[in-house]
Amino acid sequence: MSKNTRSRNISKLIILALVLFVPGFLYIMVNQMGSNEYVKLPVFGKKELSGKMNRVMGREIPDTIFHVVKPFDFINFDGKPNQFLSTDTVISVVHLFYAKDDGLSKQLFYDMNTIAERFKENYKIRLYSLSVDSTDQSSDLLEKIADYREGMNPHWYLGHHLSVDIFDYARHNLLIEAMPDQSNPHKFIISNQFVLIDSKGRIRGFYDVGLRSEVDRLEDEIKVQVVEEIRNSPLKIEKK
Known part of the structure; x- marks a missing residue:
């Protein structure tokens, strides 16, 4: 050879x-x-270790207890009773307002409508506008959203007559500020932020409506959170 x-x-x-x-x-x-790396949103609020260990993908991961937003009851703008965070199968976006406010509240509604239109067909996304004014009635809320009523997202809720002290709730649960205006009994100081909450009630983002880029970021991060929910609990998030 x-x-x-x-x-x-x-x-x-x-x-x-x-x-x-x-x-x-x-x-x-x-x-x-x-290892697979995915884009994942941060979790806001107080965190503490439970002392337990969870086994994930063959690895021991310390179990963490996160800040969780509590549910409560309210009356929707159509006069029907409802509950904020009533289900653990959806992602929620929330902001505060009051009907007599034609400044910040008006801007918040405008931007929330942008989000509502973008995710109109997605039942996984629920949107909440919560009134801080105990005198607001359903008629006041209907007037406030008159420009958006036609073809309105069915998963956008406007809450009044809340079953909680909204000022204390906003500070300790939503981690945003809200308080009466001491100089005017008909005005309130409210946060200019949207809050993104996952299906476990954990806060995953804050978004300042004063910046157009922040509303765009909220849209993008809602999509990121949807992917995380499907990846973590495919049967749960896809169930209607």
Whole structure:
């Protein structure tokens, strides 16, 4: 056998070995050393370790107790009773307002309508506008959203007659500020932020309506959160 023939045979054996063994070797390396990285939103609020360990993908992860927003009852703008965070299968966006306010509240409604239109067909997204004025009635709320009533997102709720002290609730649950205006009994100081809440009641983002880019960021991060919910609990989030 000539040297050229032997060289060609050896080369073929090396190539065959590479074809057979390299993919398997790479698969083992990826499973042992690699990990999938996904975009994930932060969780806001107080956090503490429970002392327990959870096993995730073969790894021991410390169990963390996160700040969770509590549900409460309210009356919707159509006069029907409802509940804020009534289900653990959806993502929620919330902001505060009061009907007599033609400044910040008007801007919040305008931007919320943008979000409502964008996710109109998505039952996984619920939107809440919560009144801080105990004197607001359903008629006041209907007047406030008159420009958006036609074809309105069915998952956008306007709450009044809340079953909680909204000022204390906003500060300790939603982690935003709200208070009466001491200089005028008919005015209130409210946050200019939207709050994004996941299906577990955890706060995943704050968005300042004073910046157009923040509303765009909210749209993008709602999509990110939807992906996380589906990835973590596919059957739960897809169930109507």
